[in-house]
Amino acid sequence: MVKNNESSKLTRQDWINQGLKTLAESGVETVRVEPLAKLMGVTKGSFYWHFKNREDLLEAVLQEWIKLQTHSIIEQVEEIGGNATTKLLYLFELAVQDDGHVENAIRAWATNDSKIADLLTQVDQRRLDYTKDLFLQIGFAPFEAMVRARMVYYALVGEFTIGTRSDQAERLAEIRLQHAILTHQN
Amino acid sequence: MVKNNESSKLTRQDWINQGLKTLAESGVETVRVEPLAKLMGVTKGSFYWHFKNREDLLEAVLQEWIKLQTHSIIEQVEEIGGNATTKLLYLFELAVQDDGHVENAIRAWATNDSKIADLLTQVDQRRLDYTKDLFLQIGFAPFEAMVRARMVYYALVGEFTIGTRSDQAERLAEIRLQHAILTHQN
DNA sequence: CTATATCCATACGGTAGCGTATTGAAGGGA
DNA sequence: TCCCTTCAATACGCTACCGTATGGATATAG
Numbered sequence: 001m002v003k004n005n006e007s008s009k010l011t012r013q014d015w016i017n018q019g020l021k022t023l024a025e026s027g028v029e030t031v032r033v034e035p036l037a038k039l040m041g042v043t044k045g046s047f048y049w050h051f052k053n054r055e056d057l058l059e060a061v062l063q064e065w066i067k068l069q070t071h072s073i074i075e076q077v078e079e080i081g082g083n084a085t086t087k088l089l090y091l092f093e094l095a096v097q098d099d100g101h102v103e104n105a106i107r108a109w110a111t112n113d114s115k116i117a118d119l120l121t122q123v124d125q126r127r128l129d130y131t132k133d134l135f136l137q138i139g140f141a142p143f144e145a146m147v148r149a150r151m152v153y154y155a156l157v158g159e160f161t162i163g164t165r166s167d168q169a170e171r172l173a174e175i176r177l178q179h180a181i182l183t184h185q186n
Numbered sequence: 187m188v189k190n191n192e193s194s195k196l197t198r199q200d201w202i203n204q205g206l207k208t209l210a211e212s213g214v215e216t217v218r219v220e221p222l223a224k225l226m227g228v229t230k231g232s233f234y235w236h237f238k239n240r241e242d243l244l245e246a247v248l249q250e251w252i253k254l255q256t257h258s259i260i261e262q263v264e265e266i267g268g269n270a271t272t273k274l275l276y277l278f279e280l281a282v283q284d285d286g287h288v289e290n291a292i293r294a295w296a297t298n299d300s301k302i303a304d305l306l307t308q309v310d311q312r313r314l315d316y317t318k319d320l321f322l323q324i325g326f327a328p329f330e331a332m333v334r335a336r337m338v339y340y341a342l343v344g345e346f347t348i349g350t351r352s353d354q355a356e357r358l359a360e361i362r363l364q365h366a367i368l369t370h371q372n
Numbered sequence: 373c374t375a376t377a378t379c380c381a382t383a384c385g386g387t388a389g390c391g392t393a394t395t396g397a398a399g400g401g402a
Numbered sequence: 403t404c405c406c407t408t409c410a411a412t413a414c415g416c417t418a419c420c421g422t423a424t425g426g427a428t429a430t431a432g
Contacts, residue, residue, distance in 0.1 A: 033391090043410065120348075145364050161343050
């Protein structure tokens with residue numbers, strides 16, 4: 001009863017992984033049954049063994065991403081402890097480490113699929129709420145905290161969307177300046 | 187020699203407009219010749235009169251968007267005159283009036299089309315340069331100006347991407363606060 | 373009135389991908 | 403050993419869309 005990965009037979013998970021990879025590289029529209037099968041060196045006969053249809057795969061891929069990418073960062077930030085200002089900086093630094101390719105593709109996907117859009121809204125809400133809460137703890141009034149949280153989160157998503165990746169050193173300096181600007185109190 | 191719009195015959199521009207509309211509503215993948223023709227109450231015989239092929243239309247749609255949403259806005263801001271701080275606020279207000287649906291769809295499109303991605307990079311650069319220049323005029327040092335320009339521009343793109351639209355009043359208050367935060371000098 | 377340019381309909385062949393049905397192969401358990 | 407489960411190959415019909423070819427309609431210029 002040994003699970004033989006890495007050899008001949010494919011698992012459902014293998015298809016999901018390939019789905020994620022293709023999704024990140026070239027968008028949902030290219031996550032299609034026959035091209036994927038060709039990529040994996042099999043025919044679609046295999047695919048339809050593991051999945052009901054194409055939508056079944058897409059659903060599985062999405063759930064996989066949510067599982068991996070939703071609560072992980074928040075947990076890491078909470079684990080280090082410290083005050084809210086420190087947590088905020090750590091949050092910025094962590095968030096900026098992802099290249100955002102999968103997230104990008106999923107947001108693009110949500111553009112013409114309202115079910116995906118709804119799911120994304122929940123993810124965004126969770127992240128925004130957490131960020132805003134940190135600003136509140138620092139001492140900003142609710143509206144001030146919200147606007148600041150939005151600015152930094154939207155800016156992150158914007159950077160993912162635009163896809164500019166400057167070198168890591170400059171990136172870090174930039175993040176620190178953002179942090180300074182946003183946590184500055186008059 | 188009267189140009190009869192609004193009646194029977196279609197123009198190339200009519201197709202471009204429908205292309206933009208469909209693009210905003212449901213993405214590039216749905217901007218297809220035959221469905222569009224059905225939407226416009228004609229057959230594709232008409233389409234291939236005005237366009238070489240589907241790509242020809244997509245190219246035209248893209249150029250139309252660049253013309254409307256980049257060149258035009260910058261021109262409007264320059265026309266009002268005033269100092270850089272004033273221009274910046276006006277720029278924010280103008281930018282925030284678009285719902286970002288077309289821009290969104292185009293960015294999604296760029297995800298799996300490098301030619302589109304290249305064009306978008308140019309558009310982003312143009313907008314960023316202009317914004318940064320205003321911050322420079324206000325008196326910020328180059329790095330400070332760049333970070334501020336990125337923050338506000340990325341935040342705008344991020345908001346488009348996420349798609350949250352609060353009511354216009356709150357939206358305006360938020361923009362003003364952003365403006366205050368970013369133009370504040372220690 | 374006739375001719376020409378402009379715009380559109382119709383009909384056609386071609387391709388990519390979906391999903392199904394059926395058969396084949398290979399390995400583990402009784 | 404034999405069977406049964408698991409995974410994959412093959413072949414098929416179906417649909418949506420692309421682009422082309424050709425001919426028809428309508429308006430306008432001469």
